[in-house]
Amino acid sequence: MADERPTPPPLPWLDDDPAGHPVDPALGGPLRVSPAVPAGEPVIVASDAMLAHAERLARLRDRLTDDAEALGRTGTLDGGLLAGVPAVARDAAHQFGVALALTRGAAHDATRTERMLRASIEAYTAAEEDARRRMAGLAGTVAMMLGPLLRTLVLAGLPVAVGARLAGVPTDEQLRELQDWMLAHPQVITSPQFVEAVRATVMSVDDGTGAALGLPPGVMALIGSALGFDGVEAGAGIVIGAGALAGLFHEGPVAVTRVSTSATTTGPEGAVQRLARVPEGDQVRIERYEAPGQAPRYMVYVGPTETFSPVARSEPWDLTSNVTGVAGLEAGSLRATEAAMRDAGIHPGDAVQFVGFSQGGLVAARLAASGDWNAAGLETYGAPSGNIALPAGLHGMAVRNSDDFIPALAGPQLDHHLLQVERRAFLPDSEMPTELPAPAHQRSAYVAAATEVDQATSTAVREQVAALDAFTADYTSVPGSQVTVMMYHADRVGDADAGNAAASASGASIR
Amino acid sequence: MHPDHAALQAALARRIAALAPVAGHLREAVVHPTVAPHEWSGSAARAYRELEGELRGRLRHAADAAEGALHEGRLALARLELLAQQQAAGVLHG
Numbered sequence: 001m002a003d004e005r006p007t008p009p010p011l012p013w014l015d016d017d018p019a020g021h022p023v024d025p026a027l028g029g030p031l032r033v034s035p036a037v038p039a040g041e042p043v044i045v046a047s048d049a050m051l052a053h054a055e056r057l058a059r060l061r062d063r064l065t066d067d068a069e070a071l072g073r074t075g076t077l078d079g080g081l082l083a084g085v086p087a088v089a090r091d092a093a094h095q096f097g098v099a100l101a102l103t104r105g106a107a108h109d110a111t112r113t114e115r116m117l118r119a120s121i122e123a124y125t126a127a128e129e130d131a132r133r134r135m136a137g138l139a140g141t142v143a144m145m146l147g148p149l150l151r152t153l154v155l156a157g158l159p160v161a162v163g164a165r166l167a168g169v170p171t172d173e174q175l176r177e178l179q180d181w182m183l184a185h186p187q188v189i190t191s192p193q194f195v196e197a198v199r200a201t202v203m204s205v206d207d208g209t210g211a212a213l214g215l216p217p218g219v220m221a222l223i224g225s226a227l228g229f230d231g232v233e234a235g236a237g238i239v240i241g242a243g244a245l246a247g248l249f250h251e252g253p254v255a256v257t258r259v260s261t262s263a264t265t266t267g268p269e270g271a272v273q274r275l276a277r278v279p280e281g282d283q284v285r286i287e288r289y290e291a292p293g294q295a296p297r298y299m300v301y302v303g304p305t306e307t308f309s310p311v312a313r314s315e316p317w318d319l320t321s322n323v324t325g326v327a328g329l330e331a332g333s334l335r336a337t338e339a340a341m342r343d344a345g346i347h348p349g350d351a352v353q354f355v356g357f358s359q360g361g362l363v364a365a366r367l368a369a370s371g372d373w374n375a376a377g378l379e380t381y382g383a384p385s386g387n388i389a390l391p392a393g394l395h396g397m398a399v400r401n402s403d404d405f406i407p408a409l410a411g412p413q414l415d416h417h418l419l420q421v422e423r424r425a426f427l428p429d430s431e432m433p434t435e436l437p438a439p440a441h442q443r444s445a446y447v448a449a450a451t452e453v454d455q456a457t458s459t460a461v462r463e464q465v466a467a468l469d470a471f472t473a474d475y476t477s478v479p480g481s482q483v484t485v486m487m488y489h490a491d492r493v494g495d496a497d498a499g500n501a502a503a504s505a506s507g508a509s510i511r
Numbered sequence: 512m513h514p515d516h517a518a519l520q521a522a523l524a525r526r527i528a529a530l531a532p533v534a535g536h537l538r539e540a541v542v543h544p545t546v547a548p549h550e551w552s553g554s555a556a557r558a559y560r561e562l563e564g565e566l567r568g569r570l571r572h573a574a575d576a577a578e579g580a581l582h583e584g585r586l587a588l589a590r591l592e593l594l595a596q597q598q599a600a601g602v603l604h605g
Contacts, residue, residue, distance in 0.1 A: 030550060047548060047550060049548040049550065050547070050548050050550075050551060053545060053546070053547055053548060056545050057545045060540055060545060063536055064536070064537075064540075067532075067533040067536055067537075070529055070533070071529055071530065071533060073529075074525055074526050074529050077519070077522055077523075077526075081518055081519045081522060082519070085516065085519060085591070086587070086590050086591070086594070088583065088586050088587045088590050089519060089523070089587040089590065089591060091583050091587070092523060092580065092583035092584040092586065092587035093523075095576065095579050095580035095583040095584070096526050096530065096580045096584065098576045098579075098580065099530060099533075099534075099573065099576040099577040099579070099580040102569070102572050102573035102576045102577075103533060103537065103573050103577065105569050105573065106537065106540075106566070106569045106570050106573040109562075109565060109566040109569045109570075110566055112562065113559070113562045113563055113565075113566045116558070116559055116562055117547070117559060120555045120556075120559060123555070124555075
């Protein structure tokens with residue numbers, strides 16, 4: 001039975017991380033923005049400030065061009081009109097001609113300058129993409145070359161590892177020391193270089209596994225493709241297959257409970273406020289917006305990974321759902337979110353805007369891409385979802401920290417139907433928090449990123465923030481509107497506990 | 512008033528009306544120039560900044576010329592108006 005509350009649960013995430021340590025946006029770098037483009041059109045990447053500059057220059061070019069045309073339409077003062085007139089009139093006619101010529105010249109120079117800026121941005125983007133592609137190719141080659149060595153190491157090392165584990169090595173204390181060392185040295189896993197290495201590695205899992213199994217180059221990718229896995233999905237599929245041998249990554253039914261229903265009158269305004277509404281503990285928050293005479297619309301907020309245990313226990317927001325989700329399969333967290341959406345009364349035609357952090361972003365992107373829901377917008381933070389093909393026309397953005405390796409687990413960014421926003425959470429000389437692992441992936445680091453998004457100056461970013469805001473503000477600004485907040489908690493349950501026909505059909509039930 | 516002067520006055524007035532907002536745009540672009548972010552460096556940035564400097568110079572010249580033309584045009588209009596008034600007075604008295 002859902003708890004009926006007068007007000008929604010408090011938002012714990014506006015300024016601080018759970019340990020109470022805010023991340024100063026000044027510790028990070030500038031926003032790097034890649035506007036959404038239709039399929040096949042060139043992608044560009046530039047800083048928000050550079051894009052804002054390019055946009056301003058383009059506006060200047062357009063205005064000068066229009067001005068020059070408008071002046072040109074007035075024509076020249078012909079000799080007949082100027083015959084016998086005072087000298088000052090002839091001077092004025094001459095000055096008009098000069099002003100027209102110089103305005104045309106300025107329009108020409110603005111066009112030339114804008115073209116060069118655009119060419120520079122495109123060349124920079126191409127060089128960066130080329131470097132990334134080369135690294136991925138190199139990693140694939142290295143993985144194939146190291147395959148036989150890997151096989152030898154696994155065959156020879158497995159008995160050693162099993163023996164050591166049986167002998168109690170590493171001890172709990174040694175594991176704690178390793179954990180403490182990792183916490184004290186977050187820079188080891190918090191850099192764009194490490195992130196690129198992770199990205200290249202996940203892209204090479206199929207090549208490396210194929211080589212380790214003694215298969216010719218490319219065969220493993222062909223097998224993956226035949227099984228419906230491409231690119232990084234194939235690697236995740238291999239991880240699931242290998243893990244299954246050890247009882248890991250076992251998906252099963254989930255049950256979803258609506259834990260509270262409450263009312264409010266306001267929607268989120270800006271990226272920080274939307275991110276603040278992404279829940280934790282209870283994994284899904286759904287807001288129903290109603291305005292007189294309008295069809296209801298919904299905000300669906302999906303929470304991040306709650307546990308990184310590879311053994312699927314009661315928590316569906318776990319590593320199993322992460323790996324299953326990256327593989328493009330029906331993760332428990334995905335099914336639970338859909339069950340919650342159905343319980344909230346969302347019908348396939350209702351407009352929905354999804355917001356998700358980390359695994360929540362992966363779930364949100366999968367739902368927006370599914371075609372099963374009428375996705376109007378999508379906003380993700382630190383989501384491993386770059387391999388998901390999104391539909392054109394979505395409002396929103398995918399925000400990630402370039403020194404956060406979690407988004408890199410989905411490989412390179414393949415889809416460009418959504419605005420991409422990236423920034424480094426911690427510049428090389430910035431002090432990193434050491435209380436929590438992977439500081440660039442912590443919510444506090446993404447609150448800093450969202451703060452920068454809200455302060456962005458480029459039209460590319462401003463338009464998307466405004467569109468996401470308008471989705472809720474269009475309703476809350478209408479007299480008589482109301483907002484209902486529904487919180488959901490999901491658990492994995494045994495097959496016997498799933499209990500009803502709906503559960504067996506969808507793998508997710510409401511209780 | 513000479514009929515051609517009336518046509519010239521109308522033509523000048525049209526040009527002044529068309530040029531006034533353009534002069535405003537040009538001056539605004541001079542006062543608030545577009546400047547590439549400082550974070551951009553390297554040879555492409557240097558080449559771009561040269562172009563940007565040329566554009567600023569061109570805009571300044573264009574703004575000066577437009578304002579000069581407006582000034583001259585208004586002077587000419589005033590002169591032609593005065594001539595017209597003198598001609599009218601001559602007709603009345605003559």
